[in-house]
Amino acid sequence: MLLGVNIDHVATLREARRSFEPDIMTAAILAQLGGADGITVHLRQDRRHIQEEDVVILKNGISVPLNVEISLDERTVEFIRTIRPEKVCLVPENPDEITTEGGLNLLSKNIYNKTKNVIKKLHSRDIEVSIFIEPELKIVDLAKNLGADAIEINTKSYSECENIEEIEKEFQRIAECSNYASYKKKLIVNAGHGLNYDNVSPIVEIEEINELNIGHSIIAKSVFYGIEKSVKMMRDLIEKR
Numbered sequence: 001m002l003l004g005v006n007i008d009h010v011a012t013l014r015e016a017r018r019s020f021e022p023d024i025m026t027a028a029i030l031a032q033l034g035g036a037d038g039i040t041v042h043l044r045q046d047r048r049h050i051q052e053e054d055v056v057i058l059k060n061g062i063s064v065p066l067n068v069e070i071s072l073d074e075r076t077v078e079f080i081r082t083i084r085p086e087k088v089c090l091v092p093e094n095p096d097e098i099t100t101e102g103g104l105n106l107l108s109k110n111i112y113n114k115t116k117n118v119i120k121k122l123h124s125r126d127i128e129v130s131i132f133i134e135p136e137l138k139i140v141d142l143a144k145n146l147g148a149d150a151i152e153i154n155t156k157s158y159s160e161c162e163n164i165e166e167i168e169k170e171f172q173r174i175a176e177c178s179n180y181a182s183y184k185k186k187l188i189v190n191a192g193h194g195l196n197y198d199n200v201s202p203i204v205e206i207e208e209i210n211e212l213n214i215g216h217s218i219i220a221k222s223v224f225y226g227i228e229k230s231v232k233m234m235r236d237l238i239e240k241r
């Protein structure tokens with residue numbers, strides 16, 4: 001299973017002072033040294049952490065694939081088409097949210113049609129497109145119909161479970177959705193959101209998952225242990241099948 005490390009919060013710290021440090025490229029290099037298979041950033045419409053310049057620097061400087069999370073915002077899509085990261089993950093965005101709150105609601109005709117148009121634009125630049133979705137089979141069907149290459153299953157609900165029954169139920173939803181998307185729909189299956197050193201192990205057992213995208217917990221641990229070691233600690237958990 002691959003590990004994509006989301007380094008948004010390195011930029012969050014930098015933007016807290018509108019400063020030049022901590023340096024985003026150094027963070028990406030240390031994450032790679034720790035065993036990151038990919039680097040992920042979220043270029044939000046409000047540019048609250050990652051800036052356009054960060055995406056350019058990372059695209060030119062890292063030696064693993066760059067995955068950029070974006071909304072359906074036209075200006076951001078056009079910018080990303082010029083940069084051509086290896087992967088894009090389409091996510092919903094709400095300006096008041098602290099972090100991404102849920103998967104893209106493909107059941108809305110308007111969002112479905114907009115997503116279709118954005119996927120076409122990204123595919124024309126040879127960018128692999130993933131859609132961040134809730135673990136629901138009917139949404140997997142819609143992602144497939146749209147021509148997405150991959151889905152990223154939202155693990156937020158799983159990560160917020162408070163008892164063993166809830167955890168088992170959410171785990172089953174993710175496992176069933178992964179199996180369906182991978183074998184029946186031939187989609188690449190990724191997952192992420194809210195995963196940490198304590199809750200990641202069951203998810204690692206789901207064989208159909210290709211990559212986990214993890215940010216907050218790794219960057220939080222890095223404050224005490226450094227980025228390279230914190231990524232390695234997560235890498236060790238993910239390799240244990």
Ligand code: PXP
Pocket residue numbers: 006008042069089091099100132152191192193194195213214215216217
């Ligand atoms: N995947 C997506 C689509 C996200 O929006 C985020 C948060 O930016 C993550 C994964 C990573 O979540 P976390 O920071 O909770 O590990």
